Amino acid sequence: MPPPPPPSTEDPPSMSGSVGSVTPAFSPLYQQIKGLILHSLQHGEWKPGEAIPSEIELAARFRVSQGTVRKAIDELAAENLVTRRQGKGTFVSTHTERQVQYRFLKLLPDEGDASVEGPAQRTILECRRARASVEVARILALRAGDPVIQIKRILSFTGVPTILEDIWLPGQAFKGLTAEQMAHYQGPTYAMFEIDFGVRMVRAEEKIRAVLPDETQAQWLNVTCSTPLLSVERLAYTYNDAPMELRRGLYRTDTHHYYNELS
Template identity: 80%
Template sequence: MSSLPLAADNPATPPGSAGLSTPAFSPLYQQIKGLILQSLQQGEWKPGEAIPSEMELAARFRVSQGTVRKAIDELAAENLVMRRQGKGTFVATHAEQHVQYRFLKLLPDTGDASVEGPAQRTIIECRRVRASAEIARTLALRTGDAVMQARRILAFAGVPTILEDIWLPGHAFKGLTSERMASYQGPTYAMFELDFGVRMVRAEEKIKAVLPDDEQATLLKTHSSTPLLSVERIAFTYNDVPMELRRGLYRTDTHHYRNELS
């Protein structure tokens, strides 16, 4: 018997999952997408690794190959997986050249960002602290839970341009140190994937103009009367679990913040 009518009779229990609670109105391909996301979250397939073929997933979930294809199409559109012609579908990773800096939107006013090269990083501190009520609420923790708190400066061509304060759940980032952050040469989000098994899949940002305090102005080698761009970012892993709060102050005298809307 085909499993498609069976799933339609009881949409709350998608193929291959007896305990997954799904709204009755959820289309079948959305249910399959949820199951694939569940496997990604549980680490069944690591960033950069190939996932099973559409045919194999169709057999696994007892649905049509077209249903699986539609689910994967949505995952690809959300940058969670990448299709490679003739090779298959792979778990997206921040180590990939074309996506590794997709959360960094600060570009030089003149010239090519690739010519400018990656930022030079100076780690000021990285320590384990107790989460304040605000930090805990943002990261879906309890007040007083352990978090890793880091502060760093990103410089371009020797000019300090970004000052960042970062908070991460302590249980997921045990062993993170200033030395570890400084020694990793690639994107920080790629290090989070490779060393800690945490992949940031999307982010929300709030942007406004602010004046720095004296300490921030000194670190960025600017004046306390010079407006800076404040960018507060919450980054999420699979299933919208918050895994990072990042507050950055950006100098925009030689750079601009660029976004693409569609």
């Protein structure tokens, strides 16, 4: 029996057992389907690395055409939220995949590439539960005084301290995070967040400026106070633009460069 005809934009699709439209009814139909798929991703229906249903199955589920579903998935793939694998299907993107790992790694060696250099050696200077300041609360969409996890660490490459980072994470989402976890996890930090806490970073915004370090920062990075550094402030988001990490780093660029690909 053929599937029922696609609904009009005045009659948005709904998900069985959930609320109706996740996006406004005036948005294009494929955008509504994209919103419903995002809703399922956000609520863990399909985990990172798992296959999502086929386009035909999703079309039947949402009572729309396969072409509408394909257009929605095209956008999700372009945003690196899902990954198409030829002959295998479409999978939820994960930070354990090589191509996704390096989306967020912007400091690269002048000679060779990141894979040749190997993973950073992590030195955790501090990992503690704290109360969010007014500024941190505003950036992470919390209330002042809400619990946060505050981390300070050094990332070294081939034994050379290269990045000094301060990280703030919402305390509720990362309850139980320890310095040992941060120091000893062998893969990317975002993969550990994904596996151990179910938080997947899907995009980030960064502000970059040139600065000089203060005396303490210079000591941690083994440079002089007159050494120019890159100051990089990153705000990383999970699904539905929920901010989940504030990261402020100082980067040495005497043997590395900050790389960004624009398209």
